[in-house]
Amino acid sequence: MAKKKHEEHENHERWLVSYADFITLLFAFFVVMYSVSSVNEGKYRTVSDSIKAALNPVNSTPSSRLPFAVGDAKPKMINPDMSSANEPVIRRMKEIMKKIHPSLALEMPDIKIIETGNGTIMISLPESILFTSGEARVRPEALPFLKSLAQILIEMDRHVRILGHTDNVPIRTAQFPSNWELSAVRAVMVVRIFSELYEVPISHLSATGFADSKPVATNDTPEGRTKNRRVEIIILEKSLTEETLDSMLPGNTPPAQPL
Incomplete structure (x- = not known):
């Protein structure tokens, strides 16, 4: 079943x-x-x-077969050499100064370009390049030089400080009661020429008169007093503020590079 x-x-x-x-x-x-x-x-x-x-993933081939030491390259990355960026500018300035008016050629050895490690450039011009003794009117012979310099300042697009200096010999005229007025007006005249004649942005310019308070040489000799009567054009590095001026004043500057 x-x-x-x-x-x-x-x-x-x-x-x-x-x-x-x-x-x-x-x-x-x-x-x-x-x-x-x-x-x-x-x-x-x-x-x-x-x-x-x-x-x-990013696949990349090494650019060099040589060993790479991080410690050797680190200081260069932290403290880059700013002077290399200014070399073409300084070269152009020297070329412009070599073409200066014949009547100013005798003053060429006294023109100095000073470059600091932070990228700031100072041009020191003796009084006789720009002015007649005791006056603040810019000499006509200096205008082509200032025009060429203004073109460089426009291209660089940096802040520029104009500093006026005198010796310690007192001046007492109706226009300039003391060296303070003379140094300040001279700095202002250079600023006005840059801005009004050659279109350097006024927001990038400033003028200061120091009279005889910042000498670079002794005032006891005629040669020293001649060196102290000068106008300094300070071109600040873009990333720096105007406080950098303190490190550029006499006594804090590196050795000058005469032309």
Whole structure:
């Protein structure tokens, strides 16, 4: 007699498995949403950048097979040589000064260009290049030189300080009661020529008179007094403020480079 097959009972609770999976996924979804809503932006960017770097590696071949010493290159990166950026400018200034008017050629040895390590340039001009003794009117022979210099200042787009200096011999005239007025007016006259005649931005210019308070030589000899009667044009490095002037004043300057 054949055995009767057991009838298979239909499982009516199978839906619970799918329901449990759905609830688990829904819970995970809300956990993720909550995590994103309270994410730390800094950590998120760090993780994001790391993922991008891992998915998009940059393959580059070394530019040199020689060993690279980090310690040797570090000082150059921290303290870059600013003078190299000014070399073309100084070269042009020297070329301009070599073409100076014949009547001013005798004063060429007294023109000095001083460059500091922070990129600032100072041009020291003797009184006789720009002015007649005791006067503040710029000599016509000096205008072509100032025009060429103004073109360089416009190209460089830097702040420029004009400083007037005198010797200690007193001056008492109706126009200049003392050397303070003479030095200040001379500096202002150079500023006005740069701005009004040759279109150097006035916002980049300033003038200061020091009279005989900042000598570069002794006032006890005629030669020393001649050196002290001068106008200094200071071209500040772009990233520096006018406070850099303090380090450029006599006594704080590096050795000059005569032309």
